[in-house]
Amino acid sequence: MSRAGKKSLEECLERVVPSERVQRDVPMREHTSFRIGGPVDYLVTVKSRSELVAVLGCCRRVGVPYLILGRGTNLLVRDGGFRGVAVRLDGAFLDLEWEGRRVEAGAAVSLADLARECGRRGLSGLEFAVGIPGSVGGAVVMNAGAYDRSVSDVLESAEVLRPSGRGEGPTGGPAGGEVARISAAGLGFGYRRSCVQDEGWVVLSARFELVPGDPVAIRALEEEFTRRRRERQPLDLPSAGSVFKRPPGHYAGRLIEEAGLKGLRVGDAQVSEKHVGFIVNLGRATARDVLELIRRIQQAVFERSGVVLEPEIKIIGEDS
Numbered sequence: 001m002s003r004a005g006k007k008s009l010e011e012c013l014e015r016v017v018p019s020e021r022v023q024r025d026v027p028m029r030e031h032t033s034f035r036i037g038g039p040v041d042y043l044v045t046v047k048s049r050s051e052l053v054a055v056l057g058c059c060r061r062v063g064v065p066y067l068i069l070g071r072g073t074n075l076l077v078r079d080g081g082f083r084g085v086a087v088r089l090d091g092a093f094l095d096l097e098w099e100g101r102r103v104e105a106g107a108a109v110s111l112a113d114l115a116r117e118c119g120r121r122g123l124s125g126l127e128f129a130v131g132i133p134g135s136v137g138g139a140v141v142m143n144a145g146a147y148d149r150s151v152s153d154v155l156e157s158a159e160v161l162r163p164s165g166r167g168e169g170p171t172g173g174p175a176g177g178e179v180a181r182i183s184a185a186g187l188g189f190g191y192r193r194s195c196v197q198d199e200g201w202v203v204l205s206a207r208f209e210l211v212p213g214d215p216v217a218i219r220a221l222e223e224e225f226t227r228r229r230r231e232r233q234p235l236d237l238p239s240a241g242s243v244f245k246r247p248p249g250h251y252a253g254r255l256i257e258e259a260g261l262k263g264l265r266v267g268d269a270q271v272s273e274k275h276v277g278f279i280v281n282l283g284r285a286t287a288r289d290v291l292e293l294i295r296r297i298q299q300a301v302f303e304r305s306g307v308v309l310e311p312e313i314k315i316i317g318e319d320s
């Protein structure tokens with residue numbers, strides 16, 4: 001970003017959020033579960049919808065890309081970092097509103113905490129999510145799921161912010177935005193995908209519709225899912241969960257194992273010994289290590305089985 005660009009962005013941000021919530025040159029490794037990633041130019045924390053609209057307006061006015069940061073559990077940020085603004089949701093985005101079998105959860109709420117609270121209230125449907133470490137917003141974007149269930153099975157609708165103007169992307173167009181409630185059917189859900197990012201929307205909140213259940217039975221199922229994860233996943237090491245989507249008719253893990261790649265290492269990035277679908281950071285892994293490991297896995301699996309593995313994790317930023 002040019003010096004003039006930085007100056008006008010900073011002047012704009014200063015007008016719309018308190019200065020202590022605008023951080024400069026923040027290493028993304030501090031904000032991702034992989035513990036990898038170079039610096040983002042600005043990390044801005046917004047606590048209300050109006051602040052969010054205003055901050056995105058600043059970005060668009062100055063022509064600076066932005067990234068909505070959830071809990072960073074599905075993100076690989078390259079070593080050169082991200083030239084733009086990472087926006088973190090807080091404050092009002094942590095609100096929960098309960099109404100009978102429904103709950104409206106702010107985008108920054110922890111999906112796993114929400115799932116557990118539903119269980120305590122005798123509401124069933126989100127048990128699968130107790131071990132998914134992301135936010136509600138990230139879970140809607142990714143249509144997060146496990147054990148043959150996913151967010152789209154329990155989501156009734158989501159409120160999204162649409163960039164104002166005529167379909168401008170995140171980096172163009174005038175300031176402002178329009179809030180719309182979109183039904184689950186309108187969110188373009190598929191396997192680990194939604195249309196939220198294609199449309200350039202920001203998830204503000206999500207309304208889940210659950211069914212009454214026995215809190216004891218719900219708790220038992222949650223404990224079973226948690227036990228399975230502890231047994232099968234390398235939860236003691238930084239990772240971004242499963243790196244690849246499940247290819248139709250196959251399991252990514254099995255293909256990787258059959259290609260003899262368990263434990264394969266590039267630098268400090270390793271194909272987990274415990275769950276071959278995960279790449280773990282053994283300490284000082286760089287994004288370059290992870291990307292090279294991904295390339296080698298894709299090549300070896302393709303050569304052995306003819307299947308193209310597609311990353312599930314979002315890869316952003318620039319090389320160093």
Ligand SMILES: Cc1cc2nc3c(=O)[nH]c(=O)nc-3n(C[C@H](O)[C@H](O)[C@H](O)COP(=O)(O)OP(=O)(O)OC[C@H]3O[C@@H](n4cnc5c(N)ncnc54)[C@H](O)[C@@H]3O)c2cc1C
Pocket residue numbers: 033067068069070071072073074075107131132133134135136137138139140141142143144145146196201202203204233235239240241242314
């Ligand atoms: C140990 C471990 C286990 C995991 N297990 C599972 C699993 O079982 N199933 C599964 O599906 N995933 C799993 N994941 C991956 C991850 O937790 C999910 O994909 C989760 O939904 C990502 O949420 P997040 O808030 O961390 O999103 P982030 O990683 O912060 O962001 C992901 C993408 O969503 C965008 N985004 C985030 N919030 C918003 C918003 N409010 N509006 C618009 N865009 C937004 C970001 O810009 C980014 O492109 C696992 C990860 C780990 C580390």
